[in-house]
Amino acid sequence: MKTPTTSRPPLLLIEDTSSLQMVYRSILSGAGFRVSVAGSAAEGLAQFQALRPSVVLLDLVLPDRDGLQLMQEFLAMQPETAIIAITANGSVNRAVEAMRAGAHDFLVKPFDENRLLGAVQNLLKERGERRAEESGIVPSVESATLPDTSGFIGSSEAMKRIHATIASVARSMATVFITGESGTGKELCALAVHANSARASGPFIALNCGAIPQDLLESEVFGHMKGSFTGAISDKPGAAAAADGGTLFLDEICEMAPALQTKLLRFLQTSTVQPVGATRPRKVNVRIVCATNRDPLDAVRRGQFREDLYYRLFVVPIHMPPLRERGHDVIEIAEAALQRFAEEEGRRFHGLTPETRALLLQLPWPGNVRQLLNVIRNVVVLNRGGWVTPEMLPPGLADDLPARATSGPQPDPDLPTTDSLVGLTLAEAERLLIEATLARHGNSIPRAARVLDVSPSTLYRKIEGWKARAS
CATH class of the missing domain: 1.10.10 (Arc Repressor Mutant, subunit A)
Known part of the structure; x- marks a missing residue:
C-alpha cells in the first residue's frame, strides 16, 4: 500500500554514495514517499533549511562533515525533526551515540528494503498516534498499516489448534507466550490475539527487543523525560505507555538484558511504568504478548532469562510450527499470496501447476512462511502471468532437493568441523x-x-x- 505524501514535506535523504542514493530513493519512492536527496553535509543543510522536512535519513559518515554534528544542528533548528541515523556495518557504537543525541532510530548497512520502509513507516505511525492522542482521538489498530496476514492461514491440524487457542484466550487478560522458528508468523499470531480481544480498538504496539541496543531498550519500553540524559530533547512515552488500553507485543523477549528483565517483572506485577528521569510512576492498562525463536526454558537454565519472569509470562503458550510440518498449508499460503501480489503488481496469474504444487510441498523451507512469501513475490515480479510452473521459481531453490532426499544433509566445507x-x-x-x-x-x-x-x-x-x- 502506498502512503500518500503530497500533504507533507518530503523525506530528506543525506547519503554520499550515489549508488545507495539511487537504491534508497527508489525503495522510498516506490512506497509512495516524496524524497529529496543530498550527497554532502553542506547540500543536506541547505535542503533542510529550504524544505524543513519532518523526517531525515542521515548517513553519519559524510565527506565534508561529521554526521552527528550535522544532526545536532538540525535538532537545534527544528527540535521536532525525526532523524533516522545510517551507519556502516561494525559501527553500532556510532548508532548508539546518535540515539543518545536525539535520533529516533538507526539503520546499520547493509539493510534490506523491509527494514528501511519499516523504520520510516513506524516513525510516521508513532507520530500520527501521538498527534491523535493530543487531539483527543483514540488510535486504533484499524488505522495503522498492518502486516500481511496471508501467512497466518491454513487448515492443518496444527493451525486449527492455534486458532482454537486464540479464540479461547483472546478475551482474557492472560499473557500469551509465542514460540517458533524465525519466519513462522509469531507477530501475526500476536496480532490475531489482539484483533480477537476486547482491546481490538486500542493500539497494538510491537517492539523487537533484539533489534534495539541494550542501553537504549529501557527508554524504548518505559520512555524517558526531557533532560533525563544527554540527547533527551523531549519527553518520550515509551512502548508500554503507548500501548495503554491495547496490546504490547515484545518480540525476541529472550534477548532482553537481565537488568531490564527485573523492571519488566515489576511492571507486570504493578501495571505501572516509570520513564527514565520521572519521579512518579504512571498506571497503565496493557495486555502483554511476547515471542521468541529460542527455547525460553533453556535460556532460563543458562541463566540468561529470569526464572520468575519466565513463569510470569509463560501463562498461555502458543507454538508456531515450522512450515515444513504444516502439510498442505504451503499451497494455501502460496495461492493466497499469489493472488494478493498479482493484484498489487497488476498481473494475471491462473494459479500453481500440479508440478509446482508438488515441488513446494517437498521443499524444507528453512526460512518458513517468510521465505515462501518471498518466493511468490519473486515469481509475480519477474513473470507476466499465466500458470506458475517450476521454471518460474527462483534459481537454485530446489537444486539440491534430490541429494537432500536421498543422502541427508551434507557437511558444508566452508564451516568448521x-x-x-x-x-x-x-x-x-x-x-x-x-x-x-x-x-x-x-x-x-x-x-x-x-x-x-x-x-x-x-x-x-x-x-x-x-x-x-x-x-
Whole structure:
C-alpha cells in the first residue's frame, strides 16, 4: 500500500554514495514517499533549511562533515525533526551515540528494503498516534498499516489448534507466550490475539527487543523525560505507555538484558511504568504478548532469562510450527499470496501447476512462511502471468532437493568441523563458527544470523566486543 505524501514535506535523504542514493530513493519512492536527496553535509543543510522536512535519513559518515554534528544542528533548528541515523556495518557504537543525541532510530548497512520502509513507516505511525492522542482521538489498530496476514492461514491440524487457542484466550487478560522458528508468523499470531480481544480498538504496539541496543531498550519500553540524559530533547512515552488500553507485543523477549528483565517483572506485577528521569510512576492498562525463536526454558537454565519472569509470562503458550510440518498449508499460503501480489503488481496469474504444487510441498523451507512469501513475490515480479510452473521459481531453490532426499544433509566445507573445534574454549569455538558463517554468506550479518538462528543484534554485539578486546 502506498502512503500518500503530497500533504507533507518530503523525506530528506543525506547519503554520499550515489549508488545507495539511487537504491534508497527508489525503495522510498516506490512506497509512495516524496524524497529529496543530498550527497554532502553542506547540500543536506541547505535542503533542510529550504524544505524543513519532518523526517531525515542521515548517513553519519559524510565527506565534508561529521554526521552527528550535522544532526545536532538540525535538532537545534527544528527540535521536532525525526532523524533516522545510517551507519556502516561494525559501527553500532556510532548508532548508539546518535540515539543518545536525539535520533529516533538507526539503520546499520547493509539493510534490506523491509527494514528501511519499516523504520520510516513506524516513525510516521508513532507520530500520527501521538498527534491523535493530543487531539483527543483514540488510535486504533484499524488505522495503522498492518502486516500481511496471508501467512497466518491454513487448515492443518496444527493451525486449527492455534486458532482454537486464540479464540479461547483472546478475551482474557492472560499473557500469551509465542514460540517458533524465525519466519513462522509469531507477530501475526500476536496480532490475531489482539484483533480477537476486547482491546481490538486500542493500539497494538510491537517492539523487537533484539533489534534495539541494550542501553537504549529501557527508554524504548518505559520512555524517558526531557533532560533525563544527554540527547533527551523531549519527553518520550515509551512502548508500554503507548500501548495503554491495547496490546504490547515484545518480540525476541529472550534477548532482553537481565537488568531490564527485573523492571519488566515489576511492571507486570504493578501495571505501572516509570520513564527514565520521572519521579512518579504512571498506571497503565496493557495486555502483554511476547515471542521468541529460542527455547525460553533453556535460556532460563543458562541463566540468561529470569526464572520468575519466565513463569510470569509463560501463562498461555502458543507454538508456531515450522512450515515444513504444516502439510498442505504451503499451497494455501502460496495461492493466497499469489493472488494478493498479482493484484498489487497488476498481473494475471491462473494459479500453481500440479508440478509446482508438488515441488513446494517437498521443499524444507528453512526460512518458513517468510521465505515462501518471498518466493511468490519473486515469481509475480519477474513473470507476466499465466500458470506458475517450476521454471518460474527462483534459481537454485530446489537444486539440491534430490541429494537432500536421498543422502541427508551434507557437511558444508566452508564451516568448521567437529575435529577443528576440539581443544578450543567455548568462546573460541563460537567465534570461529560465527566468522566462518559470515564468510560463507558474504559478511552479511542478517543472513548469517538467520543461519545461526540468532538475532542480528546478537552478532553485532559479539563483533563489537571482539573489536574492543583487540584494540
